[in-house]
Amino acid sequence: MDVANSLNNLGNVSMSSGDLKAAHDYQSRALTIRQRLVPDSLDVSASFSNLAEVAWRQGDFEASRDYNTRALEIRERWHRTLCWSLRVW
DSSP states (O other): OOOHHHHHHHHHHHHHHOOOHHHHHHHHHHHHHHHHHHSSSSSHHHHHHHHHHHHHHHOOHHHHHHHHHHHHHHHHHHHHHHHHHHHHH
């Protein structure tokens, strides 16, 4: 996960400096690693959110919506799981 987190950070720096191609590349690589190591995790959701931000800044609103939808789906699953587990106890 350290490599994925470093790639994520490089993606954020690239996005902040306006290098959106590099930002997309770094964030995509981070997502690939996270999906392999911790599928359906909040880290994967964060990667989708970061890619949504990059796509939005690039003016690709359809891709941004798709990434945001995927991030939301993961977060909703986590929320349902958390709510269910709280009711059990």
